[in-house]
Amino acid sequence: xxxxxxxxxxxxxxxxxxxxxxxxxxxxxxxxxxxxxxxxxxxxxxxxxxxxxxxxxxxxxxxxxxxxxxxxxxxxxxxxxxxxxxxxxxxxxxxxxxxxxxxxxxxxxxxxxxxxxxxxxxxxxxxxxxxxxxxxxxxxxxxxxxxxxxxxxxxxxxxxxxxxxxxxxxxxxxxxxxxxxxxxxxxxxxxxxxxxxxxxxxxxxxxxxxxxxxxxxxxxxxxxxxxxxxxxxxxxxxxxxxxxxxxxxxxxxxxxxxxxxxxxxxxxxxxxxxxxxxxxxxxxxxxxxxxxxxxxxxxxxxxxxxxxxxxxxxxxxxxxxxxxxx
Amino acid sequence: xxxxxxxxxxxxxxxxxxxxxxxxxxxxxxxxxxxxxxxxxxxxxxxxxxxxxxxxxxxxxxxxxxxxxxxxxxxxxxxxxxxxxxxxxxxxxxxxxxxxxxxxxxxxxxxxxxxxxxxxxxxxxxxxxxxxxxxxxxxxxxxxxxxxxxxxxxxxxxxxxxxxxxxxxxxxxxxxxxxxxxxxxxxxxxxxxxxxxxxxxxxxxxxxxxxxxxxxxxxxxxxxxxxxxxxxxxxxxxxxxxxxxxxxxxxxxxxxxxxxxxxxxxxxxxxxxxxxxxxxxxxxx
Numbered sequence: 001x002x003x004x005x006x007x008x009x010x011x012x013x014x015x016x017x018x019x020x021x022x023x024x025x026x027x028x029x030x031x032x033x034x035x036x037x038x039x040x041x042x043x044x045x046x047x048x049x050x051x052x053x054x055x056x057x058x059x060x061x062x063x064x065x066x067x068x069x070x071x072x073x074x075x076x077x078x079x080x081x082x083x084x085x086x087x088x089x090x091x092x093x094x095x096x097x098x099x100x101x102x103x104x105x106x107x108x109x110x111x112x113x114x115x116x117x118x119x120x121x122x123x124x125x126x127x128x129x130x131x132x133x134x135x136x137x138x139x140x141x142x143x144x145x146x147x148x149x150x151x152x153x154x155x156x157x158x159x160x161x162x163x164x165x166x167x168x169x170x171x172x173x174x175x176x177x178x179x180x181x182x183x184x185x186x187x188x189x190x191x192x193x194x195x196x197x198x199x200x201x202x203x204x205x206x207x208x209x210x211x212x213x214x215x216x217x218x219x220x221x222x223x224x225x226x227x228x229x230x231x232x233x234x235x236x237x238x239x240x241x242x243x244x245x246x247x248x249x250x251x252x253x254x255x256x257x258x259x260x261x262x263x264x265x266x267x268x269x270x271x272x273x274x275x276x277x278x279x280x281x282x283x284x285x286x287x288x289x290x291x292x293x294x295x296x297x298x299x300x301x302x303x304x305x306x307x308x309x310x311x312x313x314x315x316x317x318x319x320x321x322x323x324x325x326x
Numbered sequence: 327x328x329x330x331x332x333x334x335x336x337x338x339x340x341x342x343x344x345x346x347x348x349x350x351x352x353x354x355x356x357x358x359x360x361x362x363x364x365x366x367x368x369x370x371x372x373x374x375x376x377x378x379x380x381x382x383x384x385x386x387x388x389x390x391x392x393x394x395x396x397x398x399x400x401x402x403x404x405x406x407x408x409x410x411x412x413x414x415x416x417x418x419x420x421x422x423x424x425x426x427x428x429x430x431x432x433x434x435x436x437x438x439x440x441x442x443x444x445x446x447x448x449x450x451x452x453x454x455x456x457x458x459x460x461x462x463x464x465x466x467x468x469x470x471x472x473x474x475x476x477x478x479x480x481x482x483x484x485x486x487x488x489x490x491x492x493x494x495x496x497x498x499x500x501x502x503x504x505x506x507x508x509x510x511x512x513x514x515x516x517x518x519x520x521x522x523x524x525x526x527x528x529x530x531x532x533x534x535x536x537x538x539x540x541x542x543x544x545x546x547x548x549x550x551x552x553x554x555x556x557x558x559x560x561x562x563x564x565x566x567x568x569x570x571x572x573x574x575x576x577x578x579x580x581x582x583x584x585x586x587x588x589x590x591x592x593x594x595x596x597x598x599x600x601x602x603x604x605x606x607x608x609x610x611x
Contacts, residue, residue, distance in 0.1 A: 174461050179446070179454030179470065186436050186447050192398065193434035193506075197448050198422035198513060199455070207457055 001281050006273040011147040013269035017226045019261055020161035021047070024219030026246040026257030027168055031212035034251035035176050036205055037188030038212075039096040042083070043242045045103030046213045048234035049075040050220030052110055055125040055229045060118050065132040069221055076217035079106070080210040088205045100236060111231040124230035132156075132225065154226070161222040165258070168215050173254045175211075184208055185252075216242075237297075244304045250314025259315060264300075271296040331543075331564040332579070334373040339578035342369035349374040349517055349548045350395070355404030356572075357390055364390045365401070366572040372517075377539065377549040379563035379580070381556075383593055387572040388552045389431060392521055396428045397421040408517065423450065425516040431525065431552075435502040437495035441486055444494050444505055445477035446470075448512025477512060484508040484538065500531040507538060518542055520551035524558055536562055560584070568592060 013019060025043055032040040053072030057063040063071065079102075087098045110119045119125070138152040138159075150158065175181055183204055186194040191201045223233070241264065249260025275292040278284040284292060307314070336344040348371035357365040365387040372378050380388050393399035395406060397418035405414050408426050422428075436444050452473065453459045454466030481487045484504045489497060494505060503523060510518060523535060540562055542549050553559050559566060559580060566583045568576040570592035576583050583589055 171461070174463075175457070178460035178463070179452045179466060180457055180460035182439070182443055182447055183455050185439055185443075189436035189438055190434045192418075192430070193436060194447065195398070195418045196396070196422055196428050196430070196434070197509065198419050198427075198450060199447075200417075200419050 001277045006270070006277065008147040009273045010266055010270040013265045014262060015148055015158055015162075016265065017157055017161050017222050019265040020158075020165050021219040021223035022242060022245050022261035022264060023165055023258045024168055024222060025216045025242045026219075026249065026261050027165075027172055027254075028212035028215035028217075028219065029242055029246050030251060030253065030257045031172060031176070031208055031215065033246070034253065034256075035181060035184045035188060036208035036212075037092060038088075038205060038209060039092045040099045040209075040212070041096045041236075041239055041243075042099030042103035042106075043216050044234045044236060044238040045099075045106040046076050046079065046216035047220030047223065047238065048103075048106050048110060048231075049079055050217030051224035051229045051234070052119065052125070052220075053217070054221050054224055055128045056118055058128040058131055059125060063131075065135065068128075068131075069218075072217050072221050073214050076213045077210050080213035081206070083213075084206045084209045088202055088209065100239070103234075103239065104236065107231060107234050110234070119231075120229075122231060124228055124232075126228035157222075157226045161225065164218050164222060168218060169254060169258065172211075172215070176254060180204075240304070241300065244300055244307075247304065247307050247312075247314055250317030252318075253314065253316040256314050256316035263315075268296060268300075271299065330579075331373070331376040334376055334565055335577075339582070341574040341577050343371070343577055345371040345373040347374045348372060350406060350408050350550075352395070352406040353404060355391075355394060355401050355406060357387075357394055357399065357401045363572050365394060367391065367404070367574055370567065370574055372548065372550055373565055374548050375543065375546060376564040377543050377551070377562055378565045378567060379559040380550060380552045380567050380569065381554070381559055382569035382575075385571075386569040386592070388569055389521060390572075391569070392428060392519055392552065396426060396519065398428075422513060425514070426519065427510045427513050427515040427517070428519040429503075429506045429510055429521055429523065431521040433499065433502040433506050435494040435497060435505050438493055440491050441481065441494055441497070441505060442474070442477060442490040444509050445481060445490075445512055446473050448509040449473040449476065450513050473512075480508050480511055485534065500527040500535075503527055504531070504535065504538070507535075511542075515547060517548045517550065520549065522552050522554065524553060524555050532558075556584070 025047055028046065029040060029043055032038040050072040053075040054068035057068035057071040058065065083099065083102050087095050090098065111122060113121045133153055136152055136156040138155050140152050143150050143152070143155050176184070183194060183199050187201055187204055195201050245260035245264040246257050247260070248263055249256030249258065272293065275284065275295060276289045279287050279289050279292045287295070334345055336346060350372040352367050352370040355365060355367045356363065380391070382388055390399065394401045397413065397416055397420070401414065405412060407413070408424065411424065413421060436447070439447070452466065453469055459465045478487065478490070481490055486501065486505060486508065489501070494502065497505060507520065507523065520539070523539065524532060527535060536558065539549055539551070563580050566578060566580050567574055568583060568589045575588040575592055576586045578586065
């Protein structure tokens with residue numbers, strides 16, 4: 001077994017667009033679930049809107065890359081409003097059902113052959129990188145060291161992804177530590193009590209849904225930045241992976257989602273590399289290498305269950321502030 | 327005995343009688359759940375700067391009336407004026423902003439917020455509660471400090487100051503009732519509506535809760551409360567309104583209303599001299 005190769009691949013995942021994308025999506029979800037108590041199971045839908053908004057704007061409408069980014073953000077705001085008006089009056093568990101359905105509707109709209117020219121249907125979209133790469137401030141060459149070596153394009157993707165992540169983190173950190181965040185946490189605990197104190201609960205929930213949705217859409221944008229947009233990515237299991245990352249780090253925390261996303265992807269990279277090696281080397285020789293790559297998703301599921309049962313507050317969460325025990 | 331406010335009404339003390347200075351006037355308010363008319367109040371006036379008790383057997387519609395008056399539920403018909411302002415159709419949060427604040431029968435302490443955060447949440451017109459100003463602490467820091475000072479002052483009065491950094495979840499049932507009442511005071515209300523403030527409170531805390539309710543009156547507020555404990559009603563209520571089957575069946579000063587035949591009927595049933603079997607129709611004599 002080539003441990004050097006395995007560890008190098010694992011370490012590379014620390015800084016990857018996928019990790020940043022998950023960190024952003026989990027951050028948006030933290031605002032929804034951890035702070036406002038909104039059970040949003042439609043994260044994949046928000047991410048799809050961010051990604052497709054970006055790609056379609058450039059391919060169909062010829063906008064510059066930042067125009068595509070803006071379209072994705074506006075799309076997420078509209079989606080949040082359309083989703084929120086009928087559902088934010090519902091109790092939490094109903095919201096979960098509606099959001100999961102809404103995300104599926106979004107995915108199926110992008111998948112249907114009716115709009116193939118715009119959405120690419122099952123093939124998705126690719127080849128929209130020209131505008132983004134033109135604005136690359138880095139000169140051609142190789143940057144970095146060890147497992148973290150990038151060409152100028154990868155570096156530009158990572159820099160922008162990291163910049164968005166930092167801005168989103170500061171933004172969320174600032175608002176949840178303000179009186180606004182206090183109202184939000186109050187709503188999470190008991191919205192009728194907050195209503196009785198003269199706060200417009202619906203408006204707060206809507207604001208939280210929009211902000212969290214935009215941050216998740218930014219995650220979709222970062223996910224789409226390096227390569228392509230494929231409808232097969234924005235499925236319900238993506239939502240559950242983001243939930244895993246969030247709960248791993250701590251739902252009612254600001255830095256938990258980042259840590260959770262990093263652990264999630266580093267672990268994924270480690271298992272992706274180590275399991276086939278273990279099959280080849282003997283200990284897991286009763287599996288085919290295909291089976292071994294499926295096993296990591298089983299492990300994700302088991303991991304999610306263990307977190308929820310034994311450490312519901314996540315790694316960063318306050319032990320007393322268990323979000324599952326009321 | 328605390329000083330009672332006397333001489334609140336005009337004319338005879340009967341259901342729907344006029345008050346000299348009403349803070350709330352309810353007219354033809356009805357609310358049905360399916361076939362059941364939960365609230366059917368023809369006319370009711372609540373006297374200002376007095377303590378009014380709303381009593382009645384279980385299912386009389388007291389809490390439903392509370393929900394209607396505070397905007398937590400919408401009535402089928404009827405109007406009600408609070409300080410001369412029509413409140414029908416006004417959402418609950420606006421009702422609270424107008425100074426009509428309520429507590430709940432099942433206490434709603436915000437469990438995973440600290441006691442101090444619970445209190446601060448109550449303050450009105452906080453600049454930092456708007457999204458964009460929230461981003462700039464310079465805008466709201468000084469107001470936040472004032473809010474905190476006020477919260478601490480009230481917490482000290484309610485003997486909850488030592489608990490200020492604990493999660494509200496760690497308080498006892500009685501302390502949560504106190505916290506809920508203290509939090510309501512952060513709004514600077516003019517009318518405080520308490521839904522069973524004494525339910526589940528141990529005798530040691532009862533004393534101080536009563537004290538706090540009387541203090542509300544002496545600092546100029548009006549109190550309307552639902553209660554089953556007749557000792558408490560007799561002790562602190564200036565005026566008593568009795569509901570049964572959704573209607574106001576009696577009104578008056580505490581000592582006289584308790585002798586009213588309608589009240590006795592409402593509480594003990596109007597067939598008290600009959601055998602229970604006859605009332606339910608299972609036994610025919």
